[in-house]
Amino acid sequence: MREVAIIGVGMTKFGKHEETLLEMFGDAVEEALLDAKVSPKEIEAVFFGNCLGGFEEGQMNISPFGASVLGLKDIPTTRFECACATATVAIRYASLSVASGCHDIVLAGGTEKTLVMGTPFATRTFAMASDSRYEGFSGITFPGAFAMMAMLYSKQYGIPLKTLKERMAMIAVKNHRNGARNPKAHFRKEITIDDVYNSMMVADPLQLYDCCPFTDGASAVIITTLEKAKKLCPKPVVVAGTGQGSAGSLLDQKDLPRLRAREVAAREAYKQAGLTPKDIDVCELHDCFTIAEIIASEGLGFFDHGKGSEAVEKGETDIGGKIPINPSGGLKARGHPIGATGAAQVYTIVKQLRKEAGDFQVDGAKVGMVDTLGGDFSVVCNLILKRGW
Amino acid sequence: MREVAIIGVGMTKFGKHEETLLEMFGDAVEEALLDAKVSPKEIEAVFFGNCLGGFEEGQMNISPFGASVLGLKDIPTTRFECACATATVAIRYASLSVASGCHDIVLAGGTEKTLVMGTPFATRTFAMASDSRYEGFSGITFPGAFAMMAMLYSKQYGIPLKTLKERMAMIAVKNHRNGARNPKAHFRKEITIDDVYNSMMVADPLQLYDCCPFTDGASAVIITTLEKAKKLCPKPVVVAGTGQGSAGSLLDQKDLPRLRAREVAAREAYKQAGLTPKDIDVCELHDCFTIAEIIASEGLGFFDHGKGSEAVEKGETDIGGKIPINPSGGLKARGHPIGATGAAQVYTIVKQLRKEAGDFQVDGAKVGMVDTLGGDFSVVCNLILKRGW
Numbered sequence: 001m002r003e004v005a006i007i008g009v010g011m012t013k014f015g016k017h018e019e020t021l022l023e024m025f026g027d028a029v030e031e032a033l034l035d036a037k038v039s040p041k042e043i044e045a046v047f048f049g050n051c052l053g054g055f056e057e058g059q060m061n062i063s064p065f066g067a068s069v070l071g072l073k074d075i076p077t078t079r080f081e082c083a084c085a086t087a088t089v090a091i092r093y094a095s096l097s098v099a100s101g102c103h104d105i106v107l108a109g110g111t112e113k114t115l116v117m118g119t120p121f122a123t124r125t126f127a128m129a130s131d132s133r134y135e136g137f138s139g140i141t142f143p144g145a146f147a148m149m150a151m152l153y154s155k156q157y158g159i160p161l162k163t164l165k166e167r168m169a170m171i172a173v174k175n176h177r178n179g180a181r182n183p184k185a186h187f188r189k190e191i192t193i194d195d196v197y198n199s200m201m202v203a204d205p206l207q208l209y210d211c212c213p214f215t216d217g218a219s220a221v222i223i224t225t226l227e228k229a230k231k232l233c234p235k236p237v238v239v240a241g242t243g244q245g246s247a248g249s250l251l252d253q254k255d256l257p258r259l260r261a262r263e264v265a266a267r268e269a270y271k272q273a274g275l276t277p278k279d280i281d282v283c284e285l286h287d288c289f290t291i292a293e294i295i296a297s298e299g300l301g302f303f304d305h306g307k308g309s310e311a312v313e314k315g316e317t318d319i320g321g322k323i324p325i326n327p328s329g330g331l332k333a334r335g336h337p338i339g340a341t342g343a344a345q346v347y348t349i350v351k352q353l354r355k356e357a358g359d360f361q362v363d364g365a366k367v368g369m370v371d372t373l374g375g376d377f378s379v380v381c382n383l384i385l386k387r388g389w
Numbered sequence: 390m391r392e393v394a395i396i397g398v399g400m401t402k403f404g405k406h407e408e409t410l411l412e413m414f415g416d417a418v419e420e421a422l423l424d425a426k427v428s429p430k431e432i433e434a435v436f437f438g439n440c441l442g443g444f445e446e447g448q449m450n451i452s453p454f455g456a457s458v459l460g461l462k463d464i465p466t467t468r469f470e471c472a473c474a475t476a477t478v479a480i481r482y483a484s485l486s487v488a489s490g491c492h493d494i495v496l497a498g499g500t501e502k503t504l505v506m507g508t509p510f511a512t513r514t515f516a517m518a519s520d521s522r523y524e525g526f527s528g529i530t531f532p533g534a535f536a537m538m539a540m541l542y543s544k545q546y547g548i549p550l551k552t553l554k555e556r557m558a559m560i561a562v563k564n565h566r567n568g569a570r571n572p573k574a575h576f577r578k579e580i581t582i583d584d585v586y587n588s589m590m591v592a593d594p595l596q597l598y599d600c601c602p603f604t605d606g607a608s609a610v611i612i613t614t615l616e617k618a619k620k621l622c623p624k625p626v627v628v629a630g631t632g633q634g635s636a637g638s639l640l641d642q643k644d645l646p647r648l649r650a651r652e653v654a655a656r657e658a659y660k661q662a663g664l665t666p667k668d669i670d671v672c673e674l675h676d677c678f679t680i681a682e683i684i685a686s687e688g689l690g691f692f693d694h695g696k697g698s699e700a701v702e703k704g705e706t707d708i709g710g711k712i713p714i715n716p717s718g719g720l721k722a723r724g725h726p727i728g729a730t731g732a733a734q735v736y737t738i739v740k741q742l743r744k745e746a747g748d749f750q751v752d753g754a755k756v757g758m759v760d761t762l763g764g765d766f767s768v769v770c771n772l773i774l775k776r777g778w
Contacts, residue, residue: 001490054443058525060517061472068637073640074653076633077588079585081468083450089467093482100489101390127450133409136447244465248457264463
């Protein structure tokens, strides 16, 4: 397998967009192409992420149109859909296609336009990422599933719910603080712990500010061989390891606060990269709810199981901390356009490693990790990125 | 790249099913695993095809549940969607994952349940595979697009419409004759040219029997390295070449009767296989409408452009002819469960090469081709399969 590197990244500002799915994608790709200094003609394949185009714009089979918008003709274009992990999976396959010698330069990314649906319909369509046979009609929603996870976490590790709630609120505060420094974030407003406590209850113990928003946006990544990358740009970012894991419905999950799919995915990514959690300098992970950030920080091996919330209280996940988590603001503040989220996480890590993250830069970040969770725990995709210079 | 082979195939009977998407998929996979004589535990990744699960069963993110139904835990599972070419694309990526050394044994396939939607809603959701920005709302439907193609074909090649219509009807008759011999076909009823002429007009010149049906069904394929395949089964079928091409909306198509996406895809597949159209002994191609079979037979290089319909009249595409096309009955009679169709085409070719096709066997078939078209001409995926023994 050949070594693979990212040479260009782009993303729209996340938030409310009037542009269409493909217009947003075009904007993100244009930025990525300019960043990589390659012309559209050089792109050999498109790995396209989108979850709900059928419901958002009556558009299935979106990948060829995504390519044609950029004047990319004839080349293989494929739509990937793995719920919230969609774009990360697309980038993983794009990387494998280059690693294997199948292609030399490819484009991967995603686009999503959830706000056009309005909250009730968006909630219903998002819920289709859970197991429709057993979950939806029994009344389990995503906030409900993560609320149960929080309750179970509190009980399993003997952390009083009051303490856990306060630490979860600290995550919301941290991610909003980070998002306020990120010009592309959906929410650029700092909040306080009291704001979290005073927000609407969604699913006990999760309040509104424990939940990430619906968001519109697109993001894109240009990938080539490390050999070629070194000739094309001064700061290629190596895709050092990738991992992907799966699990069935909630019924199949034996130990909810420890997600098998993540452990499998992370293990594979670390193995491929020849690295351990201690080597990671910065991480963008899947904080769809504040409890999800705690669970992920443990699953990726940054903290022992049951210790993730304590680490938040100690500031270890702050931008200046031991392992800065979600310096972009995460799903919570940068926003969560599902099929585009993974590529936005990659965008952030690439900017961090290149020291181009501006006000939310993590000093001296050389190795970064991306973690994206799809559905209620059924898909996890991890990428480990490192400096290639 | 390693040589890759198919060691097991399975499919449900196509037609109306009471089973769910995942139950059908489970049935197809069970047959494929038994055929391959491998246990579910040996499967390292799932490449899952489905187009409209969100509309059919409120199920997005279906791939992890597809794996868990089979007791497959933890492994990477990915949903692919490229309209009607969905399963073919999934099989192409599955093949690449084995060729590249990423995996040793993988499962690919698809499932679709269109009849549950009823014809009006199924028509509307299928139409989402065209370019939603320019086509749907201007009144162009798939039957309309293929009808225009037939009109243009008649004009471009100077074939009177009456003659073309008769030859198209001959394709319907041939494919129904073939389907009648295929125990897994949706329609097992022979028809006459008069039946076609007496059927309802759908979009002039296409009548009802020029159109393939909506169908429920699932199909699956087990893929491994040729080296491993030779140890596991007496008749491994080699994936000798794959190709995938794309195009934008109808507006971008310069010469409708010659689809660029197909020419690109087929050229790549032939190149990889080191073969030419003359080497193909049997072909399953995308006859969503009778005119589509003519166009495809030319695009794949079996006949000169403008000569495909004449070849039908001469019987050259019959089971005993020069190049038997759609011996399974094709989309027209075997049926067209969109996300499963490509895997069913592969199923047929594998059975043909192994001499296990029973009443629709093509004598001495050693090399076969699969052709699947997605949307109104925006995605084409081709596979060339040959005997590996």
